[in-house]
Amino acid sequence: MKIYLVSSTDSPEFTRLKCSFARSTVIALDAEWKPQRSSTSSFPIVTLLQVACRLGHDSDDVFLIDLTSIHLPSVWELLNDMFVSPDVLKLGFRFKQDLVYLSSTFTQGGCDGRFHEVKHYMDITGIYNHLQHKRFGRKAPKDIKSLAAICKELLDISLSKELQCSDWSHRPLTEEQKLYAATDAHCLLQIFDVFKSNLVEEITSQDPKHINVGLKDILNGSDFTSKIVTAKLCKAADVIRAMTQNGQNIANGMVSRKTTLNTMPMDENLLKIVRKYGERILLKESDLLPRISKKKTRRRTSLKNEKTDKHLVCSMDWQGPPPWDSSLGGDGCPKFLLDVMVEGLAKHLRCVGIDAAVPPSKKPDSRKLLDQALKEKRVLLTRDTKLLRHQDLAKHQIYRVKSLLKNEQLLEVIETFQLKISENQLMSRCTxxxxxxxxxxxxxxxxxxxxxxxxxxxxxxxxxxxxxxxxxxxxxxxxxxxxxxxxxxxxxxxxxxxxxxxx
Ligand SMILES: [Zn+2]
Known part of the structure; x- marks a missing residue:
């Protein structure tokens, strides 16, 4: 893997990027952002976009596009063309969120266009679960496995997570940061390699009529022949593109695609995978609205809710002190109450010795939940934004957990509340x-x-x-x-x- 840092559009690295886009039919994507939210938007600013291009075996290019220095309007079209190109399979790990942040970053950087869509997208989690199911008959696990866990299992590579929380807006990036960022995108290509043979085998065995039809016979031949066909198709595509560029109208707009990418079509095996498993990420307008501005709109339309919504805005981030703090007459022992949306986290907290209660009834109304938190001086942990609107709990008694994975939730709670975990606490509480x-x-x-x-x-x-x-x-x-x-x-x-x- 070769790593290129792309900081401007008139650099050799940018030329290389355009060239690699045109030559790759599989591209893996990842983004790093500064977690701190700026005042103008509730979405984090993406500072680095990593793009790993598969150019052939053992020769992958990974581009680190520095979004803090490159002129965003000048790269928007190139990126957007790649996102929507039918000739490129895009790999990602929960990339939809990255796309929302990316879109917001580009709009703030003076771009008129947004990123609305990624065509031919495959999520590594989805493929992983699918293959687990095929191989072991296991149902997709409730927890989403982290990328690091998938990497360890399939590639036996340990992804260091130490740098994940480093300051991605700081420049220059350290060598470690560059390598970390590049590896995060590149490992998606490697995971895909593991899957690819499996998937092709599976598709072929499941759908025999898929193979024995006309031209596809040839395409299923040796690698050598498929390369020839690919090359020929590529030539034909060039011709068509040249014609459209000369202003000739191709019948019924069949080839109306105007693109900055001069891409190669996928080979047949890849096409099969994409046809069967490819997804489409579509961002709705509402996805692109930062949460705070959504609230602002609501506040304008309904004055009645003004107070509650203000409260909601305040509650997005934790503001101490917690009710167990000695300044509030507490005993210093952290205590939490977990609503049903973060119930699984309770067990994790208990494992490290933290008092983590759940409501006695399965479906308590929010009234009972709030009462219990107040009475027992607990911080209510939830993912339910509706609960945050309740006036009864002071803002230091409710916290909205942001992470989705239980391990990450545990870490988030430990960090947010600065909980001290000691070794002798580890086996001290019934899970x-x-x-x-x-x-x-x-x-x-x-x-x-x-x-x-x-x-x-x-x-x-x-x-x-x-x-x-x-x-x-x-x-x-x-x-x-x-x-x-x-x-x-x-x-x-x-x-x-x-x-x-x-x-
Ligand atoms: Zn017990």
Whole structure:
């Protein structure tokens, strides 16, 4: 992989970028942005766009387009053409969000156009889940796997996440940042390689009539022949393009595509993949409206809600102190209440010893939820923006969790509330009910006694000299050799236990 930093449109790197766009039929995309929100928009500003172009085996170009220095209106068309080109498969990892931010960044940078669409897009998560299902019959997991986890599993590459939160608006970028940014996009190409053979095999076996028709027979021949056909098709496309450029009207606008890209068509295998799995990212106008301006519009139309909406704006970011703070008469022990939308996070918090309660009933009304938070001096964690509009909770008693993945949510909460996690806290709380463990570990005899008529201890544990803990609240027994799940949270590493132990 060769890395090029593209900082202006009159640089050799930019020429190389245009050339690579034209020669690639698979391009992987990623973006880095400054998380801090500027005052004019609630969307982060994208400072770097990474584009990895597949040029052939072992020769990939990765371009780091520096959006802080390049003239945005001059690159908009080139990028947009690539996004909508039917000749390029675009790979991404949850790229829709990047596209929203990118669009907002370009509009703010003086561009008239926005990015509305990505054609022939494939999300790595989607393909990963699909193949897991094929291979193991597993259903798509509820958690979305992180890119790092997918990379580790399929490529055995560890993506360092240390730089993810580094300042991406600072210039010059460090060498480490460049490599990190390039790898994040490039690994998508590598993951796709792993998938590609699988996918082609699958499509061919599923759909035999797809193959044995006329010209497609030839296309399915050796690589050599398909290359020839590709080359010929490319020539024909050039001719057509040349004609349109000369102002000739091709019948019924069939080839009305005007593009800055002089692309090559995909080979047949790739076309098959795209036909079956390609998606389209379409941004609606509402996607492109920053959240704050949406609120402003609402505020204008309905004066009645003015107060509540102001409250909502305030609540987007955490403003302390938390109710357990000693300045508010608290005991200093962090306590949370998790609504149903972040319920899974409760277990993660308990694993690191944090008091994380959930409401007693499955579907509590928001009134009850707020009451409980107030009464027990907890911070209510939610993803429900409607809850933030309630007047009853002071803004320091409710927090909207922004991350989607549980591990990231855990990290977000730990960082936001500056929770201190110590090693002896790790196995101190029942993941089932949030109760505390009895102080002293139980011996096997005590454990058997405690488990009578309640919980079965697998025989295989008896001669292993293990320590047992019991939850003081629900009496669930835990033992030392619990399947340990290692949760890597970047700077914080912690061990999470699971009740589902098998021998
Ligand atoms: Zn318990």
């Amino acid at each position: 089932k009910c949030n109760g505390k463990f009895v102080q002293k570990p139980l011996t096997i005899e005590e454990a058997i006694e405690a488990a009578k008529g309640f919980q079965r201890i697998p025989n295989c544990l008896f001669n292993k000299n293990l320590e047992f803990w019991q939850c003081m609240n629900c009496h669930q027994l835990y033992w030392e050799s619990f399947r340990l799940l290692f949760v890597d949270l970047g700077s914080l590493k912690c061990v999470v236990m699971s009740e589902q132990t098998r021998c």
